[in-house]
Amino acid sequence: KTLKDMEFYIDSMDLAISSCNYEMYYKQQEIFHQLYMVECGNSTLIDSLVKLKNKFMTKNYDVTQMEDVKAVLYETNNEHKEMIKLFREQKTAELEAYIREVHWDPSKSATEVTV
Secondary structure: HHHHHHHHHHHHHHHHHOOOOOHHHHHHHHHHHHHHHHOOOOOOHHHHHHHHHHHHHEEEOOOHHHOOOOHHHHHHHHHHHHHHHHHOOOOHHHHHHHHHHHHHHHHHHHEEOOO
């Protein structure tokens, strides 16, 4: 059920991107990330993930600094799709590496601003 819910939010993010509703994209992305954090049930891990997420995710995208807003956000959402694929295939080591090395790549933070 959680994976289906995550897929729903991925689809919602694609819709928000296509309609240039970046605030809605951010809201849908927040819910998406909350789904898999809560699912684990490990409060210590959840706390650690929240701290990491807050370090790498901001509350808004500085669209004036992004050459192609839609392309950047679609790329991020495609990463979400890859995460779902790895979840479904139960490739936990690959999923962990993908989140850490690709999805939370600090070099991408240049497109984000703190609100």
